[in-house]
Amino acid sequence: MICLELTGATLRENLTLLQSHTNFVNMAELRIDLLTTDERAAIAGFPGQVEQALGRPLGRALPLICTVRRASDGGSYVASESERLRLLEEGITAGFAYVDLESDLRESPAGKAVGEHARVTGCEIIRSIYDPVGQPADAEAIVRRLSDDGREIARLTVTPRTTADLVVLLEAADRTRDVRKILIGTGPYGFPTRILSRRFGSMLTCVSAPGTEQAAPGHIGPVDLTTLYRFRDITPDTRLFGIIGSPIAHSRSPQYHNRRFAADQLNARYLPILVDDVQAFFNLADRLPFHGVSVTMPHKEAVLPFLADVDAGTTAAGSCNTFVRRMPGAAPPGWFGVNTDVPGFLAPLREALGENPGGLGVTVIGAGGAARAVVYALVQEGARVLVVNRSVDRAAGLVSDLQPLGSGGGAIASASLAPDTDLNGYRDVIVQTTSVGMHGVGDPAPWLRFDGTELVYDIVYTPPETPFIVRARSAGCRTVTGDRMFDAQADAQYRLFSRLAVS
Ligand code: ATR
Numbered sequence: 001m002i003c004l005e006l007t008g009a010t011l012r013e014n015l016t017l018l019q020s021h022t023n024f025v026n027m028a029e030l031r032i033d034l035l036t037t038d039e040r041a042a043i044a045g046f047p048g049q050v051e052q053a054l055g056r057p058l059g060r061a062l063p064l065i066c067t068v069r070r071a072s073d074g075g076s077y078v079a080s081e082s083e084r085l086r087l088l089e090e091g092i093t094a095g096f097a098y099v100d101l102e103s104d105l106r107e108s109p110a111g112k113a114v115g116e117h118a119r120v121t122g123c124e125i126i127r128s129i130y131d132p133v134g135q136p137a138d139a140e141a142i143v144r145r146l147s148d149d150g151r152e153i154a155r156l157t158v159t160p161r162t163t164a165d166l167v168v169l170l171e172a173a174d175r176t177r178d179v180r181k182i183l184i185g186t187g188p189y190g191f192p193t194r195i196l197s198r199r200f201g202s203m204l205t206c207v208s209a210p211g212t213e214q215a216a217p218g219h220i221g222p223v224d225l226t227t228l229y230r231f232r233d234i235t236p237d238t239r240l241f242g243i244i245g246s247p248i249a250h251s252r253s254p255q256y257h258n259r260r261f262a263a264d265q266l267n268a269r270y271l272p273i274l275v276d277d278v279q280a281f282f283n284l285a286d287r288l289p290f291h292g293v294s295v296t297m298p299h300k301e302a303v304l305p306f307l308a309d310v311d312a313g314t315t316a317a318g319s320c321n322t323f324v325r326r327m328p329g330a331a332p333p334g335w336f337g338v339n340t341d342v343p344g345f346l347a348p349l350r351e352a353l354g355e356n357p358g359g360l361g362v363t364v365i366g367a368g369g370a371a372r373a374v375v376y377a378l379v380q381e382g383a384r385v386l387v388v389n390r391s392v393d394r395a396a397g398l399v400s401d402l403q404p405l406g407s408g409g410g411a412i413a414s415a416s417l418a419p420d421t422d423l424n425g426y427r428d429v430i431v432q433t434t435s436v437g438m439h440g441v442g443d444p445a446p447w448l449r450f451d452g453t454e455l456v457y458d459i460v461y462t463p464p465e466t467p468f469i470v471r472a473r474s475a476g477c478r479t480v481t482g483d484r485m486f487d488a489q490a491d492a493q494y495r496l497f498s499r500l501a502v503s
Contacts, residue, residue, distance in 0.1 A: 001026040001027055001203060001204040001205075002024065002025045002026050002027075002204065002205055002207055002222060002225060002226070002231060002232075003025065003026070003027045003028060003029055003065065003204045003205065003206045003207070004017070004018060004021055004024075004025040004027070004028045004029070004206075004207055004208075004209065004222060005028075005029050005031060005206050005207065005208045005212075005219070006018060006028050006029060006030045006031055007031050007034050007208060007212050008034070008035075008212065009034065009035060009036050009039065010035065010036065010039050011035070011039055011042060011043070011045075011046050011049065014030060014046075015046075015049055015050065015053055017209050017212065018050060018053070018062075019053055019054075020209075021209060021222050021223075022054060022062070024207075024222035024223060024225070024226045025062075025207065025222055026062070026063075026204075027062060027063045027064065027065065027097075027204065028050075028062065028063075028064055028065070029064070029065035029067050029100075029206065030043065030046060030064060030065065030066055030067065030091075030096070031067055031069060031075070031076075032066065032067060032068040032077075032087055032091070033067070033068050033069045033070070033075040033076040033077035034075075034076050037079075040087060043066075043087065043090060043091060043094065044090050044091075044093070044094040045094075046064070046094065047064055047094055047095040047096060048094075048095075050062065050064065063097035063098060064096045064097055064098070065096065065097070065098040065099070065100055065126065066088060066091030066092070066094075066096035066098070066099045066100065066123075067099075067100040068084050068087050068088055068100075069100075069130065070084070070102070073102060073128075073130040073132065074130050074132030074157075075130075081110075082110070085105075085110055085111065085114050088101065088114050089114055089117060091123075092114070092117055092118050092121050092123045093117075093121065096123060097123065097124060098123065098124045098125075098126050098153070099114075099118050099123050099124075099125060099126065100126045100128050100155065101114060101115055101118070101125055101126070101127055101128070102127075102128050102129065102130075103127055103128065103129050103145070103146055106127070124152075124153060125151075125152040125153065126152070126153045126155045126182065127146040127147070127148065127152040127153065127154060127155065128146070128155035128156070128157070128182075129142060129146065129155070129156055129157070130157045131157065131158045131159055132159055132186070133159055134158070134159055134161060135158040135159060135160050135161065135165050135168070135169065135185075136158065137168075139156060139158065139168065139169060139172035139183075140171075140172040140175045140176055142154075142156055143156050143172065143176045143179055143181055143183065144176065144179060146181075147179045147180065147181065150179070150180060153180050153181065153182060153203065154176075154179055154180070154181040154182070154183075155181065155182040155183075156181070156182070156183055156184075157182075157183075157184045157185075157186060158184075158185055158186070158190075159185070159186050159187045159189075159190065160185045160187065160189040160190045161187075161189060162189060162276050162277065162280065163189065163273075163274070163275045163276055163277050163280035163281050163284065164277060164280040164283075165185075165189060166185060166189055166190065166192065166193075166280075166284060167280055167283045167284050167287065169183070169185055169190075169193065169200070170199075170200065170284065170287055170288070171287075173199075173200040173201045173202075174201075174287075176201060177201055179201075180203060181201060181202060181203065182202050182203055182204055183197075183200050183201060183202040184197070184200075184202060184205070184206065188248075188249060188274045189274050189276075191220075191271070191272065191273075191274065192242075192271055192273060192288075193205075194206075194207075194219070194220050194225070195220070195225070195229050195231065195234075195269065195271055196234070196240075196271075196288070198234060198236075199234075199236075199288065205225070205231070206219065207219060207220055207221060207222040207225055208220075208221065209221060209222065210223075228254070228255065228258050228259075229258060229269055229271075230258075230262060230269070233267070234269060235267065237267060237502060238267050238268065238269055239266075239267065239268040239269075239291045239500060239501045239502055240268070240269060240270075240271065240288055240289065240290045240291060241257060241268060241269065241270040241271075241290065241291060241292045241293065241294075241497050241500075241501075242254075242270055242271040242272065242273045242290060242293055242294070243270070243271075243272055243273065243293070243294040243295070243296060244273045244275040244278075244281050244293055244294070244295055244296070244299055244303075245274075245275065245295065245296035245297055245298070245299060246274055246275060246276060246297070246298060246299075247274070248272045248273065248274045248275075248296070249272065249274075251272050251296065252486070253270065253272070253294055253296075253490060254270050254271065254272050256487075256490050256494075257270035257490070257493070257494060257497065258270050260494050260498070261498075261501060264498060264501075266498060266501040266502065267501065267502050268291075268497070268498075268501035268502070270497075275299060278299050278302045278303055278306065279306075282306050289325075290325070291324065291325045291497070291500045291501070292322070292323070292324040292325065292493075292496060292497040292500055293322070293323050293324075294321060294322055294493055295320060295321050295322065295323070296321070300319035300320055300321055300369060301318065301319050301320075301369070303320055303323060303337065304318075304319075304320055304337065306335060307320065307323055307334070307335045307336065307337040308326065308332040308333065308334030308335055308336065309326075309332060309334075309336050309337070310336070310337035310338070310339075311336075311337065311338045311339060312376075312405070313338070313339035313341070313342035313343075313373060313376060313377070314337045314338060314339040315405075316339075316342075316372060316373070316376035316401075316402055316405050317339050317341065317342070317369060317372040317373040317376060318369065318372055318401070319339065319369045319372070319373070320337035320338070320339055321338075321339055321340055321341055321489070321493075322337070322338045322339070322340050322492075322493050322496060323335045323336060323337045323338065324336055324338070324496050324497070324500055325500065338492075338493075338496060339373050340489040340490075340492035340493050340496075341370065341373035341374070341377075341485075341489050342373050342376060342377045342380075343377075343488065343489070343492045344485050344486070344488040344489025344490070344491075344492055345373065345374050345377050345459065345485055345488075345489075346377050346381065346488075347488035347491075347492075348457075348480050348484035348485055348488055349429070349455075349457060349480060352455055352457075352478060352480050353429075353455065356381050356382070357378055357381050357382075357383040357428075357429060358381050358382030358383060358409070358410075359382060359383070359384075360383050360384070360428040360429055361383070361384045361386070361425045361426040361427060361428050361429075362378055362383045362384065362385050362386070362426060362428060362429040362430070362431060363385075363386050363388060363423050363426040363427065363429070363430045363431070364378070364385055364386070364387050364388070364431045364433060365388055365389070365417060365430070365431065365432045365433060365434060365444050365445060366387075366389055366432070366433035366434035366444070367387055367389035367391070367394040367395040367397070367398045367414075368394075368433065368434065368435075370433045370459060371387065371389075371398065371433040371434075372398060372401075372402065374431055374433055374459065375387060375398060375402055375412060376402055376405065378410060378431075379402060379405070379410035379411070379412055380410070381410065382409040382410045383410045383429075384410060384411045384412075384425070384426065385410060385411070385412045385413070385426070386412075386413050386414070386415060386423065386425075386426040387399060387412060387413070387414045387415070388414070388415045388416065388417040388418075388421055388423075388445075389414070389416070389417050390416075390417045390434075390444075392414065392415065392416040392417075395414035395415065395416075396414045398412075398414065399412045399413065399414045417444065417445060419447040423448075427451075427453070427454050428454065428455065429454065429455045429456075429457060430448075430450075430454050430455070430456050430457070430472075431457045431458075431459065432444060432456070432457070432458040432459065432460070432466070432468050433459050435460070436468075437458060437460045437466030437467055437468050437469075438460050438462055438466075439462065439463075440463050440465070440466065440467070441467070442467065443466075443467045443468050443471065444468065445468075449475075450471070450472050450475035450476075450477050451475070452475050452476030452477055453477070454472070454477050455477065455478045455479070455480065456468070456469065456472035456473075456477045456478070456479050456480070457479070457480040457485075458479075458480075458481060458482055459482045459485050460482045461481065461482030461483045461485065461486045462482075464481035464482050464483040464484075465481070466481075466482075469481055
């Protein structure tokens with residue numbers, strides 16, 4: 001179930017929020033702590049207003065949760081505890097289907113009385129603990145205690161601080177399959193719990209409407225959850241894919257792959273996973289399980305020891321941007337690493353040239369991980385490559401590593417990235433692979449004068465219009481921008497993933 005967090009300052013605001021999202025949600029939680037003091041006095045009328053606005057009885061159609069979250073639990077309520085209990089009592093009487101009562105209310109006589117009132121009224125109790133800063137080690141024991149042998153719905157909201165925490169949370173979820181519960185990891189490390197709430201055994205996932213005060217960090221909007229992640233159609237058979245990196249929140253890959261899975265009607269989803277520790281991610285990937293994974297900074301080298309086998313592009317680049325689970329029976333079993341930057345770089349180049357780059361003279365600016373994949377691709381195709389880098393030793397190292405792999409008839413040389421370096425003979429194509437130009441700032445070779453005949457290719461795609469590309473285009477050069485390479489390498493990944501997805 002999808003629960004919309006009603007986080008407006010007024011009941012009217014919350015009603016409007018609910019009305020515009022009824023098609024996307026199954027229930028809603030009124031966050032009374034976020035209402036103004038005046039509005040709190042009027043909550044008794046809210047279930048009736050919702051019923052009227054929706055034109056159908058609330059009951060099971062759109063159950064409401066009544067919650068007054070204290071500031072100490074990550075909410076906004078700071079007034080007296082007796083007034084808070086009175087508000088909860090009012091919600092119970094007013095016809096809210098559920099009331100959220102924190103675990104400590106089991107201890108005090110006044111708190112017990114509220115619970116008793118809920119029980120006799122038929123308002124279900126959600127017994128909660130909210131940890132806004134961390135995650136208790138004994139999540140399983142806590143969930144069981146909250147549940148009170150099934151008499152109440154256990155709600156444990158925690159804040160995983162590492163990928164390993166997420167694994168621990170999943171283990172706790174697996175061990176409490178028999179318990180009716182709401183289990184949510186907030187914050188960036190907890191994001192997968194929001195999409196995979198059923199996998200985490202949680203009866204609901206909470207969403208906040210975009211533009212509202214977010215009820216908790218890491219929330220996702222109801223439209224993204226239902227349309228991009230197709231939440232309602234996620235089943236135990238859904239194959240999981242994702243991208244690991246740090247940071248990861250702004251990756252374009254989830255949009256790209258989820259749209260294609262949906263278009264091809266594949267029961268597969270692709271999630272952004274914030275990863276601080278690659279080993280912990282592989283534990284998660286085996287448990288969930290994952291079937292294919294994209295890799296971005298800073299893990300492209302760190303994943304290598306975990307792969308059973310890799311393609312030649314990965315060996316050459318010394319880095320891997322994709323790995324997939326090998327088919328059952330494949331030898332060796334485990335993960336297979338692929339560097340899709342190699343075909344991803346070549347596809348738009350071939351298109352722009354109208355032919356393979358074999359025999360052409362190419363300057364590659366930069367000698368980092370990305371340059372290695374680019375140089376390998378070019379040499380395999382039989383191009384003659386000059387690698388120019390700020391640190392010339394690094395360029396020389398790249399050349400000596402890749403030269404033995406050059407089976408395609410190409411050749412590689414290195415030089416310094418400097419105005420006096422002679423690029424003659426290497427000007428058919430000029431490829432820019434350094435990070436200079438990211439965020440639209442900087443030019444790695446401002447002294448380089450284009451004569452208009454070069455094909456200029458910048459692999460930076462944030463933004464694709466780098467100063468280098470703009471300068472090349474104004475000199476009359478044909479250009480290829482980094483977004484083309486991004487799409488082509490993503491397409492190569494998708495072809496690997498879709499073979500492992502199920503329809
Ligand atoms: P990636 O894996 O994305 O290629 P990397 O391995 O850190 O990243 O490599 C970054 C590349 O950008 C290197 O070629 C680096 O040059 P050095 O090897 O001399 O460091 C290049 N680079 C980064 N900042 C630069 C700058 N301001 N001017 C020129 N080159 C730069």
